[in-house]
Amino acid sequence: MKKLISVLLLLCLVSLPLISLGDANVLNVYNWGEYIDKAVITNFEKEYGVRVNYSLFSSNEEMYTKLLSGASYDVLVPSDYMIERLLKENMLQPLDKSIVNNLDGLYEGVTNLSYDPDNTYSVPYLWQSVGIVYDTTKIDPAKMEEKGWSIFLDPEYDGHTYMYDSERDAFMVAFKALGYSMNTENSEEIQAAYEWLRQMDKAVHPAYVTDEVIDSMANGEKWMALVYSGDGAYILSENEDMGFCAPQDGTNIAVDAMVIPANASNPELANRFIEYVTRYENALMISSEVGYASPLTAVLEELSGEGGDYEGNDAYMPRAGYEKDEMFHDNETLKKQLSELWIKVKLHE
Amino acid sequence: MKSFFRMSYPYILWIAIFIVAPMVMILLYALSRTGNSTLTFQFTLENFTKFFRDATFMRVLFTSLRIAFLTTVFCLLIGYPAALFIANLSERAQTMMVLLLTLPMWINMLLKTYAWRGILLNFDLESEMKVFIGMVYDFLPYMIIQIHTAIAKMDRELLTASYDLGANKWKTFRRVTLPLSVPGIISGITLVFLPAVSSFVIPKLLGGGDYVLIGNLIEIYFLQAGDWNFGSAISLIMALIIIASMWLTRKLDRSEQEA
Amino acid sequence: MKKKKTLWDRFASGYLGLILLFIYLPIGYVVFFSFNESKSLTNFTGFSLRWYENMFQDSTMLQSIYYTVVVAVIATVVSTVVGTIAAIGLSKSRKLIRTIVLEVNNLPVMNPDIVTAIGLMLLFISVKMQLSLVTLILSHITFCIPYVILSIMPKLRQLDDNVAEAAMDLGATPWQALIKVIIPQIYPAILSGALIAFSMSFDDFVISFFTAGVGINNISMYVYSMKRYNPSVNALSTLIVVVVTLILILVNLIPYIRDKKIKKEEP
Structure with missing residues (x-):
């Protein structure tokens, strides 16, 4: 054991100069x-x-x-x-x-x-938008298009929903659903978005997830999830039941x-x-x-296009030039405020 | 013999530089106005009052303490017998067992937690149960190894003497083995409880995002919200509460030993 | 020495077997899915070695193994030596000093990694030290020593001072008393401290991220930064399991073979 350790140590020391050379x-x-x-x-x-x-x-x-x-x-x-x-x-x-x-x-x-x-x-x-990946065998595409973001308030999907655990993306959904700009600093609009998210929390009891959502949706574990379009493209290519919707209420282009x-x-x-x-x-x-x-x-x-890797994949190509879509602006104060509210949403307060 | 105490000097110097100095900077952040760095120091206590004024933060802290406490209890209950049984094996088998318990710790924690997610998908369990399985899994080896170290190589003659004096197995365990293993238990508890309070990745991945924990909160303030001042204050409050609870544990340990 | 197996012994081995099963269940899962054909972590679609091919073509990943091992070995050796010396010294220190140092010693164990990480980063910035492999190793040593001390202290508390005193009365120098009397008695604790230190260093992400220099990634940094799960990390973990298992077998086999040789040579 001692010999082993000393040999390892010697090897490390000898190779140190090799890698730190710039x-x-x-x-x-x-x-x-x-x-x-x-x-x-x-x-x-x-x-x-x-x-x-x-x-x-x-x-x-x-x-x-x-x-x-x-x-x-x-x-x-x-x-x-x-x-x-x-x-x-x-x-x-x-x-x-x-x-x-x-x-x-x-x-x-x-x-x-x-x-x-x-x-x-x-x-x-690379670039992307944010949208909803959903199981077309469980949710009618026409209904999805019609309801847009407000589908997250529909108690019919209680227990069948993933929400991305990021204050930025969650509040974007709420702001857009309410018809506001996602860069708003108006405190009434922020409060309204907070209430919207609390209502969502009560209505569908989403599981708040991050990247594990990709594998889970590819396996069809739940009916719908908020995802980045690039991840949506992967999910759609793995599971043909899945569809992608970028709501008409507008979304985030990143x-x-x-x-x-x-x-x-x-x-x-x-x-x-x-x-x-x-x-x-x-x-x-x-x-x-x-x-x-x-x-x-x-x-x-x-x-x-025809024969391409993502032919017929609705999630691959983000929508561009749509007037209700926006990009995030750098605003640290707003980000902090939303972070704090988001914690409260997740605590079901 | 007495001169041995000088041997701690290098380490005291080390912690002064690498532990105390960084913590002083964190303390300065906690005591200065939000948005300020230590360079433009403006004294304030508002980071601390903010914490205590909002019940959310206290709730989060208590959830974390509760999860860490229960994790520690489970680890102790499951780990103690294991350590005891290992100590009864042959010396070579003991080394082997300790290495076998250590090996999984070298596989990335995130990967193992993803694996648990996959495994537990096949079982219909409460999310809280899943969180505890993941937490106990991650911390159990530390508890077993610490207790085992304390019992291993314990003077066998003590046990023989106890039997010779007519004590049965149970009595020997209670009067000899258990008291001797207390230091190992304490250090096992330290190694499980302290890191468990601030861990949050396992509860997040296994609990379906249903857990907001103090470690999570601190990370959010340091990284997402970019508010190092408040993040520092939360971590200091947490550290103080933990130190107080550890101090209580040690008091109990002492009274136990005296009894 | 062989005793008959009692019911109690059977229960004990059964219990330990269950513990090992519990500990190795997710490891087995990771190994199993490293041979999966698809990217999925929950759905086994067929046997394939593509993630192994992928791993060996990924220079960033291979480099991360190298950095992880280098840092873990150096940090373990240094922290074990420093920690052992410090623990022995502390056990002979005045109670007040000991209490304070041990309390401070607990800070890195208790602080969330992000706090330790930012604290160390601020320290390096304030002394104008460029982040590099050196700052990474210093940071690892810093959070590893507390684990070594926490492992050794309990054993020192059990130790009988009189033995070392007696050795010195009989003419041993303090150094000899240390090497010949104290260290052998606490050896298992030193070993378990070293093992825990190695594991902590091996698995650390946050502190490494903020204290490593440009271009230095370890395995955890690789795993945590994945924008999307890359099953090659399963292949990588399998590789670690295999290598460590081989080392374990070797370590256990060498004394066995040596014993046999000695027996053969004996007439």
Whole structure:
């Protein structure tokens, strides 16, 4: 046992210097877990003769807190509202458009959005909307379309419902159901949305879940669930009974985009990486692997068109340009207020 | 012998840097106005008054304490006999058992909890029952190992002497084994109860999202709401309550030993 | 020495068997589903090795195994040594000092990981230390030592001071008394402390996330950051189970083989 330990320790010590060596040919990418086709990274490494140091995060807020420590990454993939915050705090640098020169193919619905009006700082990576995945053998699609978000208040589905456990998404549903903006700061509207969610809690007693909802709905454990469209696309491809509905009341359109932090140590290579990921064949690999919508028109057409991976899959292609759909804005005070109310909803108070 | 106390100096220095200093920063956050960092310190007690003014927070804390307490009791009731039986095995078998109990701890907790979710799907159980199965599962090895360490290598002659004096098995257990294992029980309780109060992933995944626990709340304030000040205050209040309850346990331990 | 198995002994082995069954049920589940054809965690659709292929092609995942093991081994060795020395020292300290230190020692065990993590991150920022593998290892040592001390203290309380005193009266130096008398008596407690420390380090997510440098992921960071469940982590867990089992078998077999050899060599 003692020998074993000392051998292990020696091995570790010997290999320590090997990994802590930094060099100019390293690109530090910080992305969501399971959000890429790994071959894209390997191919990039080969094409440019560099090494990609790939790190993972599971929420925008985690990533932001980590950045506060002064950690220096070259490419980040945060969501829209987080890019808005990073820009407000001067934490990003403009892209080098002489390198990232392939933005013509971007889908109109995901360019020049309010968080970065002329895409000076960001290039969309993947995007999605929020909707309801439901069992078409249990819920009539016509009824689903007609009722929209208010179906979450229907006691008929008591015990058969999943609600996504995030104050942001839950309140979005309530605001949209009531016809308000999901970025409202009006305290009466917030109160009304809170009451709406409490009513939902009483009416359908939802199970509050996060990512476990994907497997559960693919297995048909409940009748309906609030999901991101990208996850919906996966569920629909696994279980043909499932349908997807983006309610006419309006929903959240979310974009995850690539940006370069101001303190990046290798901005040139970062620009090259962004250009590389935006090429048709690479964007195709990523979107096909992950199931979230690509920002490239040609990829969207390929994957949802005839013979594509997501042909006939209602969840893959998010709705764009619908006037009632919105994006989140960065508003920490509002987020905190909603977090506190959401806790109360879950406590059935 | 007396000079051995100097051996604790390096560690005292270590905790001063790596435990006390960070906790002082957390304390400063708890005592400053929301939104402020320690750099622009503005003294306030509002984070603490906010906690006690809103009954929600107290309710959440008590739910967490209740779950942690019951988890500890179950672990003790299930773990004590196990530790006792292991101590009666041959020395090699004892080492083997301890290693077998440790091995599952090296598999990621989240994965094991997902596995429990899958397994328990086949059984129609109350969600509270599922939560306790998951919690006891996660903490049981710590309890068994701690108690076993205390009983193992206990002076066998003590037991023989007790039998020679005419005591039966039960009496020997009560008068010899049990008192000697008390330090192990206390440290087992510490290793289960303390982390159990702030754990929330297992209840969340197995309880159908029906549980808002204090660890969850603290995480929400630190990450989702970005309010480190209030998050710090909650964690300090929780720490104080736990320290008080541990102090009570230790008092009981002492009176037990005197009896 | 062989005794006849009594009913009580049978009950005892039955009980331990049940405990092991309980402990290994989810492990078996994870291993089973690592061979699943589909991504599902609840529905076994057919046998396949695709998640193993996936794992070996995923350099981020393989790297995470490496970092996990390196950090856990170093943190365990350092925290076991420091913790043992500290615990022996504390057992001889004045009661007030001991009480205070042990109370502080409990803080990392009791604090939610996020508090320890943010606290350490703030510490590293305030002394201008770039997050790296070093800060990660320092943090792991910090939260591992308390477990080692908590394991050793009870055993020290049972210890008979007179034995060490006697050794020193007989001319042993304090160092000899420590190595030859005290350590052997608390050895099982040191071992169990080390095992718990290793497990804590191996499974930590939150503290690692906020104290690791750029580009450093451990297994838990990989698992928790998955935007969608990737069954390759089941394959990874199976690999860990297999490796550890092999080590266990080896460790148990070596003394056995050695015994046999000695017996053979004896005329």
